[in-house]
Amino acid sequence: MMILSLAWKNIWRNKKRSLIVMTSVMLGTTAGLFTLGLTYGMVGEKLDAVVYTELSHLQIHQKTFLRHPEITKTLPHVDSIMAFLNVRAEVKTISPHIRITAMGSTSRGNTSLDLLGVDPTSEQALSNLNEHILPGSGHYLNSDEQYPILISDKTAEQLRIKTYTIKLDKTPLPLAITTKLQALNGKRFFTKKKFKRAVSNVLTEKEVSLYGPSLTQAALQYRHHAKIVFTFTDATGLLVSQLFSVCGIFKTDFSGFDEGRAFVLRKDLAKASHLPRNQIHEICVLLHQAEALPTVVQDLKTTFPDVDVQDWKALSPIGEVFSQMMGLYSLMVMGFILFALAFGIVNTMLMAILERTKELGMLMAIGMNRRRVFQLIMSETIFLTLVGAFVGMVLGAALIAITHHTGIYFSSIAEGFQEMGFAAVVYPTIGAQDFIIITLLVILTGILSAIYPARKALKLNPLEAIRTEN
């Protein structure tokens, strides 16, 4: 017990040095926890988006539909599959889709995308896309409307449905800026690029960075109920066109998802494409618990061997790869932190031993055996590490809790993040298990780092050590 007391008192002999080491351990623990929390937050949000916005847990298609998506490749045994899924307790929601590749055109632009015919009620239970509708842009699909369509912000840009009009009377700006922008007042731009170019021509770079965002926000307008003509091949092989009216505009964190699709009512798309009643291309399934996914997929494959059943990992392998990459990245960061920490601890303990050579020699001379000397040095290191790790845990947990609440906005790299499918705002999170593992890793690093200095102390010759002058 007195060895522990001696160890504790020894670490406070050089307060400044001990506090530096404790601070290093604390920062290491905090940084490690926060890095992991940030990674989990990013990956968790990405995976949540993949499942709850983009794909659901699993999808069922005709065998070759995903490789060659043609209108005629409808899903067989729809009723049986629906009946099978309806009685499974693991299944939360099912949403059938019609999916047709079409060319959309407005008077000012055109783009190719997948039209997804959905039932609003089941789709809203399956996907949280309705939460991504931009304020002021409209609303989600409504069965009572005539041929409504929900398009993405990207698609709206490509089809020139978004416009930018400078209204100086509605934008609070300094007089000097208003004067410079006077020539542009009331002028309408159909792309953000052209709008920015026009503003940059009259304002300085500094003024653009200062007033640009608020000016853009105020100038942005959506053309409500804009009409888009979609042209596609129908079920009989004929080229048909159908006019849709924009009911709302959505924007998710993954621009790849946004660019590729638009949502319409299934009944409208079935009618326009002349698909027979109850013919669909895919069934999306959301489960209560992700853990049940392998079982449900396997059961479906066994019961319906002639359809293509794929879980979200197979449908979006990039999500899984990113998840693994981020895991690896956080492990590497953690490794570097622990490595640097180990060096700091080894250095400090070697200095502590060097300074106390005479005292250690005396202790060995009066009968303190090697095991106890080892115990003493190890205890000192563990105390140093424990105090730092404990404070680091508290700080790390607090930092994660605060940022989990507020979110961290990666403004400068937001576009890059969204191209990769990650949210620009990350909400760090960490599980209790990982929290404990990180803390134990830091303590283990402390213990392992103490072995070398402790072994050095054991090699001291008491007689020579007593003769030293420190």
Next chain:
Amino acid sequence: MNTIIEIKDVVKVYHSAAIQVKAVDHVNLTIQQGEFTALVGPSGSGKTTLLNLIGGLDKPSSGEIIIDHTNLNAMSAKQIVDFRLQNIGFVFQSYNLIPVFSAQENVSFIMELQHRPKKEIAKRTIEILTQVGLGDRLESRPSELSGGQQQRVAVARAIASRPTFVIADEPTANLDSKSTAQLLDLMEKMNREENITFLFSTHDKRVMDKAHRILVLEDGKIVKDEKLQS
């Protein structure tokens, strides 16, 4: 009388690059229990080397050192450490107390290493520190004590473990005359009242005057062994 220390034809040779130095040269010596012996001689005469050999801190080049019927030569390094803990008390010239421990903790620590019962440790610590005149400085750290007081704590620590004998290497070298007198009186009192065997090296005439036996060392050899009236 019981023989505590028996040294048989001990030689200690130090080897440096070019020369060999015989620090202890064929020394034969016996010390009985309860003796109060001073080892004297000029610097470099081999006093400290001989004390280190007797204390098991160093090994002889040849010869035998038998402490309380146990031959140190036959012991492993680990056994010697434990033997020192149980049988030998040390008092060093520069006190060598643990600076972060109080006087009480410095004395208790050695008994804790011996795994003595807690109650016994607490009782004996207070008894001994009171005996050395520091009953009112139990909680003082070494830095709060004078040199003489620190050396008294060192003596208390040395005898707390109930050793077979106490080795003191120049115990008064760093003390003023008053502290020296107090420390010598204390050591003599311990020797007289508790029959503790003391073997100490010194240059100090005042210390020699207190000794009951004086061993004079020159060039590693005992040239004089004088027993005085106690």
